[in-house]
Amino acid sequence: MAQGSPQPSSSALRALALEYKSLQEEPVEGFRVKLANDENLFCWEVALFGPPHTLYEGGYFKAHLNFPSDYPYSPPTVKFLSKVWHPNVYENGDLCISILHAPIDDPQSGELPCERWNPTQNVRTILLSVISLLNEPNTFSPANVDASVMYRRWKESKGKDKEYENIIR
Template sequence: MSAAPPSATTSSQQTSGAARLLQRQLKEINTANDLSGISVGLLREANVFEWEVSLMINDDCKYYGGAIFRAHMTFPPEYPLLPPKVVFQSPVPFHPNVYPSGELCISILHAPGEDRYGYESAAERWSPVQTPETILLSVISLFSEPNEDSPANLDAAKLLRAQREGRDREFAKRVRKCVRESLGDD
């Protein structure tokens, strides 16, 4: 019987370690008392690397109060060395930091290291100290305070700026429509 190549063994050990970490983190989120508005579970029982997330955006949020958005959070086998990906499912929030495809754009989910464009410092990007909990709390915060300086959805960023300057209310109209859709009212 031949032994597996060293790289295959290391890769499977890394994946196994990541799976154990994710199982623990999923359990911690589901038993935390201070995470109101966040619900997580496995997308498929046999795969701890794919989570289904529901975010209930509270009424105090000036842009998305009362909405419920679903997303998939996909973790790479190299987790926690590399970040997960968060993709909103239909309806996709109309938000400056969410691509029309639903993929979330937030600094803490960008690969670790220096930004080749010089926009973000390495300290703003992914670090293994981040957890699914800190990511989801950051996402909730992003609904209260979108980052229009680095938009994934240029139209949403332009309309938000126009609204903040008192020139237009189209952003609010699009957000209200999105909230209704998230609640199944549209």
């Protein structure tokens, strides 16, 4: 926990310990998790593997998953440590995905409240959503406008325009 952060709730510690144990005992294809520091359940290192039959196939991406002190009532954040060229990843590595947005009513976002975070989400659903996003970016609300434009051009050309593909490789 960062200095000055609120004390973690015992329910947050319990939820994270259970999720971590579950992911160690029953790993999910496509990613692996470990604690960034054995003393801190609130920061996880994630290894994501590019999904088969996508432009990211064969890729290995490292990210940090940081949990708030009131998890699961507030969403964690995902930040890629590896460079990722993707419409939904900011230049600094921060991931922009609906299920990690707080469940507030924000008509400007174009997201429905049901697409946003709720306490029934968990690390498994988050990481499966990230893998799905690698396969099918959301270009309606891009974090990286250039990648979004290139992706749409690549998609419309049915793969003939290679600029997007080349940058990913």
